[in-house]
Amino acid sequence: MLKEGALKGKTIVVTGGGTGLGRSMTKYFLELGANAVICSRKQEVLEKAAEELMQETGGQVLAVACDVRKYNEIEAMLQATLDKFGRVDVLVNNAAGNFVSPTERLSHKAFDVITDIVLKGSYNCTLALGKHWIEQKQEGTILNIVTTYAWTGSGYVVPSACAKAGVLAMTRSLASEWAKYGIRSNAIAPGPFPTEGAWTRLFPKQLADKLDPVKRIPVGRFGEHQELANLAAYLVSDYAAFVNGEVVTIDGGEWLYGAGEFNAFDQIPQEMWDAMEKQMRGKG
Numbered sequence: 423m424l425k426e427g428a429l430k431g432k433t434i435v436v437t438g439g440g441t442g443l444g445r446s447m448t449k450y451f452l453e454l455g456a457n458a459v460i461c462s463r464k465q466e467v468l469e470k471a472a473e474e475l476m477q478e479t480g481g482q483v484l485a486v487a488c489d490v491r492k493y494n495e496i497e498a499m500l501q502a503t504l505d506k507f508g509r510v511d512v513l514v515n516n517a518a519g520n521f522v523s524p525t526e527r528l529s530h531k532a533f534d535v536i537t538d539i540v541l542k543g544s545y546n547c548t549l550a551l552g553k554h555w556i557e558q559k560q561e562g563t564i565l566n567i568v569t570t571y572a573w574t575g576s577g578y579v580v581p582s583a584c585a586k587a588g589v590l591a592m593t594r595s596l597a598s599e600w601a602k603y604g605i606r607s608n609a610i611a612p613g614p615f616p617t618e619g620a621w622t623r624l625f626p627k628q629l630a631d632k633l634d635p636v637k638r639i640p641v642g643r644f645g646e647h648q649e650l651a652n653l654a655a656y657l658v659s660d661y662a663a664f665v666n667g668e669v670v671t672i673d674g675g676e677w678l679y680g681a682g683e684f685n686a687f688d689q690i691p692q693e694m695w696d697a698m699e700k701q702m703r704g705k706g
């Protein structure tokens with residue numbers, strides 16, 4: 423979508439960049455000329471992804487094992503990034519953990535594990551890179567991947583909803599506070615985009631047979647990874663220099679469909695509308 427070389431000279435850290443949407447965003451950043459640093463807990467997954475991404479795009483990828491819950495590991499990842507590329511320009515807080523469960527079935531550790539990865543992981547990375555940019559008097563860009571239930575809330579994913587809401591609050595708060603340092607903060611709220619990580623934990627087979635998530639999406643399909651990558655590339659690029667504190671929804675209209683009082687009426691067949699109209703008009 424963007425011009426060739428639109429991200430040339432930028433070094434972009436993508437947490438959770440070895441799989442799913444993180445990998446797809448990283449691939450497009452590389453195609454647009456950026457250097458990439460991908461980090462997550464599993465070194466072997468990262469190394470395989472880095473190798474493939476470099477072959478596919480001809481770009482430079484550094485794979486660093488790093489648990490975003492641990493601040494010292496993020497500092498080590500930042501140092502490795504500076505050693506390899508000499509600078510860092512963009513942070514994409516994409517790493518996450520999630521599963522569906524009735525809240526009363528959760529242990530306190532299950533609640534912790536999700537909020538620690540999503541909220542603590544995002545603020546840890548933001549703090550480490552933000553301090554670095556401020557010290558270096560260098561501009562920086564933060565892009566947080568949230569969800570549409572960050573503002574609506576959602577049953578059955580309560581730890582994730584609490585954590586993503588916190589990340590959204592951080593996005594908007596720092597957009598005001600850190601703009602004076604040349605640091606922009608934005609977020610993307612994706613609807614359903616098929617990935618192994620999300621599908622195995624959120625739409626297990628027993629559920630997929632009962633509830634078809636596509637039925638809730640007005641455009642009638644899931645998102646395509648390139649569509650999300652296009653938006654992410656724009657938001658981290660200099661073309662978006664005046665976009666700050668925004669959350670951009672990319673969900674085919676899903677959350678508004680769920681919110682609109684009468685939207686489910688699109689399941690009403692034509693003959694039923696005929697009968698209902700006749701009856702309503704008859705009432706004068």
Ligand code: HXC
Nearest residue numbers: 518519520521523528529531532535569613614619620623
């Ligand atoms: C209830 C569960 C559970 C489940 C784990 N736990 N799975 N409780 N239901 N399905 C509990 C465990 O019993 C334990 O508590 C605690 O959670 C920690 O579990 P561990 O397995 O030890 O944690 P860990 O190995 O760190 O794994 C973290 C994880 C795992 C989050 C549980 O799923 C993971 O690694 N996820 C990373 C990738 C991911 O989740 N991707 C999806 C993102 S999708 P006790 O008390 O027993 O010790 C997304 C999209 C949203 O966010 C929107 C879609 C439209």
Ligand code: NAP
Nearest residue numbers: 438441442443462463464489490517518614615617619620
């Ligand atoms: P995914 O492939 O499972 O991505 C999650 C990534 O986070 C994995 O690479 C995982 O790698 C990493 N991670 C987990 N815990 C970590 C930790 N403690 N430290 C560092 N990295 C960690 O799932 P996805 O669907 O692509 O999700 C990507 C992002 O999009 C998430 O923020 C998710 O909430 C958001 N999202 C997805 C959808 C969707 O439909 N797919 C919808 C809305 C929002 P390791 O296991 O190796 O650590």
